[in-house]
Amino acid sequence: MDDDCSTTEAFDELKSRSLGVSDVAQIAAGTGLAVYAMWVGILQPGFRRVPLKLQVPYIPASKSQVRNVMTLLKGRKGGIVDLGSGDGRIVLEAHRRGFTPAVGYELNPWLIYLSRFNAWRIGHHRKVSYRREDLWKVDLSECKNITVFLAPSVLSLLQKKLLAELPNDALVIAGRFPFPDWTPYRIEGLGVDRAWAYSIEAQRNCQQLSQLTRNVLNNNLFV
Secondary structure, rough: OOOHHHHHHHHHHHOOOOOOHHHHHHHHHHHHHHHHHHHHHHHHHHHHHOOHHOOOOOOOOOOOHHHHHHHOOOOOOOOEEEEEEOOOOOHHHHHHOOOEEEEOOOOOOHHHHHHHHHHHHHHOOOOOOOOOOOOHHHOOOOOOOEEEEEHHHHHHHHHHHHHHOOOOEEEEEOOOOOOOOOOOEEEOOOHHOEEEEEEHHHHHHHHHHHHHHHHHHHHHHHO
């Protein structure tokens, strides 16, 4: 599958998709509107140091997206980590499916509050965890199930961190956009609701093979 086509297709569909009332309400709560703008500009000047390409707009995951992610996780056990967890719905659904601990990392404080409220509302606030932490500083060395709904510019950088830290038997699920340089072993859904599953062991093997091929070619050039 052509990942560039997948990314373009996802962008086009996101632009054309109309948001329902509940989606608009979630985005309003997630962004905090003028209050959040004031918080960023005055109370948290450090946030302005986050490069623009690493700032990810909040778009609620659809029911189809959540379902596709859970389908790809079927048969997996243990804990799960959602990087850039938004309003927390992936973490909540993973907990319902038996993943424990279920943890979401999110930098936006308003989304953390919204996630905790959503968990409290259905009586799961003591069973899941939402942490306001920079995903680039989170230690992932013991994580075996990872989900991400992030922009392509972030995914291209995140690949390096995941390959450097995750154990060999880890599974990474990307929703909405695929990892630009990785080959998925399974895809679920269509269009913007599509989700991609990646084996870390397979990505490392592919990387090693590519490096070996480059070394052989370089050696042949000097023979």
